[in-house]
Amino acid sequence: MLEVSGLQKKYKDKTVIDNMSFQMKQGEIIGLVGENGAGKSTLLQLLATVMRPTQGDIQLAGLSYRTDIKKIRQKIGYVPQDISIWDEFTVEENMLFFEKLSWKRRTREQCRQLCLDMQLTHWKEGVEFLSGGMKRKLNLAISLLHDPVLLLLDEPTVGIDLKSKTEIGAYLHNLAKNQGKMIMYTSHDMDEITNVCDRVYAIGKDPFYLDLLQKKAVEVEVIT
Ligand SMILES: Nc1ncnc2c1ncn2[C@@H]1O[C@H](COP(=O)(O)OP(=O)(O)OP(=O)(O)O)[C@@H](O)[C@H]1O
Numbered sequence: 001m002l003e004v005s006g007l008q009k010k011y012k013d014k015t016v017i018d019n020m021s022f023q024m025k026q027g028e029i030i031g032l033v034g035e036n037g038a039g040k041s042t043l044l045q046l047l048a049t050v051m052r053p054t055q056g057d058i059q060l061a062g063l064s065y066r067t068d069i070k071k072i073r074q075k076i077g078y079v080p081q082d083i084s085i086w087d088e089f090t091v092e093e094n095m096l097f098f099e100k101l102s103w104k105r106r107t108r109e110q111c112r113q114l115c116l117d118m119q120l121t122h123w124k125e126g127v128e129f130l131s132g133g134m135k136r137k138l139n140l141a142i143s144l145l146h147d148p149v150l151l152l153l154d155e156p157t158v159g160i161d162l163k164s165k166t167e168i169g170a171y172l173h174n175l176a177k178n179q180g181k182m183i184m185y186t187s188h189d190m191d192e193i194t195n196v197c198d199r200v201y202a203i204g205k206d207p208f209y210l211d212l213l214q215k216k217a218v219e220v221e222v223i224t
């Protein structure tokens with residue numbers, strides 16, 4: 001379970017997230033929507049421990065973000081909005097490199113299988129020669145290496161073709177429903193959000209997303 005209460009984030013004088021509270025249960029996939037600059041990436045960075053909140057509490061599986069950061073990091077998989085992989089290495093080298101940094105051991109074959117699960121077959125290819133969508137698939141595979149309980153995905157499917165997107169969506173669905181993982185992800189593709197997510201949080205006070213998603217019959221709630 002993830003519990004967020006009274007969360008606030010200020011950048012200098014600018015309050016981006018103000019008094020935000022919500023809970024997420026095991027097995028849930030939650031979509032995060034909102035206009036550019038609404039604070040989606042900021043929220044994911046707070047949940048990923050990349051940044052600290054100005055105020056408020058976050059707890060994951062009973063562990064506090066204030067005192068148990070090290071243990072919490074082992075439980076989190078995070079795909080940032082900006083792709084972060086080694087361009088000068090191959091897919092294989094990237095996977096083996098990040099496997100070494102991970103606290104959970106994976107064999108070469110398991111690393112390869114994770115790439116295949118993300119529909120990425122270019123095992124021996126240099127990352128600089130991959131397309132944008134393929135790099136995102138590699139980022140996704142890396143985020144799964146240590147078998148995290150909470151997956152935070154910031155626009156993970158930008159540039160990914162529709163077939164792969166559908167298959168990755170099904171894979172994430174399976175991770176949540178059969179392994180009890182919690183997945184929160186942002187996307188500007190509302191069809192994808194409504195297909196994959198159990199619930200949606202719309203960040204910000206603009207009613208646009210609330211109105212749009214209510215028409216699509218998915219449970220949507222505004223958080224600020
Ligand atoms: N490091 C930073 N320093 C100062 N302001 C920032 C910083 N990062 C983000 N912001 C501001 O915080 C607000 C929220 O940004 P954020 O990146 O969280 O939005 P977003 O919802 O992810 O947008 P997008 O859909 O474009 O990715 C924006 O107004 C942005 O300018």
Ligand SMILES: [Mg+2]
Pocket residue numbers: 040041042081154
């Ligand atoms: Mg963003």
